[in-house]
Amino acid sequence: MSEIQLEIDGKEVSAAEGMTILEAAQHVGLYIPTLCHHEKLEPYGGCRVCIVEVEERGWKKLVVSCVYPVQNDIIVRTRSEKVDRIRKTIIELLMAHAPDSPQLVEMAKEYGAVRDRFEKDPSFCIHCGLCVRYCAEVAKKNAIGFVDRGINKEISFIPEIAAKECNDCKECFPLCPTSYLQACYVLTQGLAFPSPSVEPTSEE
Amino acid sequence: MENDRIDQIIDKHHGEASSLLQILLDIQSENSWLPKEALGRVSQKLDVPLTRIQHIATFYKAFSLVPKGRHEVHICMGTACHVRGATRILDTVEEATGLKPGETDLDLKFSLETVNCLGCCALGPVINVDGKVHGKMSPVKTAEALKTYE
Ligand code: SF4
Ligand code: FES
Ligand code: FES
Numbered sequence: 001m002s003e004i005q006l007e008i009d010g011k012e013v014s015a016a017e018g019m020t021i022l023e024a025a026q027h028v029g030l031y032i033p034t035l036c037h038h039e040k041l042e043p044y045g046g047c048r049v050c051i052v053e054v055e056e057r058g059w060k061k062l063v064v065s066c067v068y069p070v071q072n073d074i075i076v077r078t079r080s081e082k083v084d085r086i087r088k089t090i091i092e093l094l095m096a097h098a099p100d101s102p103q104l105v106e107m108a109k110e111y112g113a114v115r116d117r118f119e120k121d122p123s124f125c126i127h128c129g130l131c132v133r134y135c136a137e138v139a140k141k142n143a144i145g146f147v148d149r150g151i152n153k154e155i156s157f158i159p160e161i162a163a164k165e166c167n168d169c170k171e172c173f174p175l176c177p178t179s180y181l182q183a184c185y186v187l188t189q190g191l192a193f194p195s196p197s198v199e200p201t202s203e204e
Numbered sequence: 205m206e207n208d209r210i211d212q213i214i215d216k217h218h219g220e221a222s223s224l225l226q227i228l229l230d231i232q233s234e235n236s237w238l239p240k241e242a243l244g245r246v247s248q249k250l251d252v253p254l255t256r257i258q259h260i261a262t263f264y265k266a267f268s269l270v271p272k273g274r275h276e277v278h279i280c281m282g283t284a285c286h287v288r289g290a291t292r293i294l295d296t297v298e299e300a301t302g303l304k305p306g307e308t309d310l311d312l313k314f315s316l317e318t319v320n321c322l323g324c325c326a327l328g329p330v331i332n333v334d335g336k337v338h339g340k341m342s343p344v345k346t347a348e349a350l351k352t353y354e
Contacts, residue, residue, distance in 0.1 A: 135255075136253065136255070142253035142254065142256075143255070145253070145254075145258055145259050146255075146259050147259060147262040148262045148263070149262075149263045156255075156258065158255060
């Protein structure tokens, strides 16, 4: 694998081909805020807070650093007037859904985001996909997935699988930035888990 | 829907996970909706997680996860039909069937949906029942047409 040379926040950085900007930055101890990124999971690019500015041969553009591969001779700025402004808006949009998420509250302080800028749509889930992806990629249980699309997209447990697997796992719970996952689990447990007497035994 | 029939459909597509969408479409068109058991069967046979299948089945409007009526009524609400009185046609159908768009009656006779342009604007207002297009509809004609379905 060839080495790639780039500049991040004024620092010369070398990275392996195929790395993302986020990985290259983390590698040399530079911080980029993230929400949906998890080192054990495939890059996803769902929350957009890791947005950075990339300058390539004089052209500037905004990219999502957790999915954007490193390139030779690009100049990356993890903070600039523009990046900060856009990141602030992204945080504000996410806060319309989950105003009390600890991570969001923390980021809001840093970027001066106003919690109530946008009308509240308390869906709580911000579609980071951490629970869904962790369950599929790491736990390999596929007990939870997304349903529907766009503004109606939601997480949904498969009750039969969840009833069997989740109680002993719950590894995704601490990943959720909003606690909606726990709430959804409790609701599913209360409303949809198969009662023990009629639980199908042939399923595997 | 019988498991055997589902297996036949899956075999027709060589049991390949990449044909998932086509398999679901086949089941949908034959059965008019996707029962949970059918999705479970597909998941098992193709070795695709049920969560994935559920995501796809809820993503596309072509799929229904609830039973559909024997007759599927689609009312065009597109611009051309709208200006020619689609709202009144919809009112008529709602009145006659007691359904709102997206609903199916308990006897499973009609399912009602609205669509946005069926592509034959010159015939507006248009309704489509079980694939058959009825053009230049009036409330009276619509009520008459519905009576012909059992
Ligand atoms: S429930 Fe939580 S972890 Fe799962 S997608 Fe929503 S915000 Fe992310
Ligand atoms: S961390 Fe990059 S989009 Fe969420
Ligand atoms: S608007 Fe109804 S067919 Fe085009």
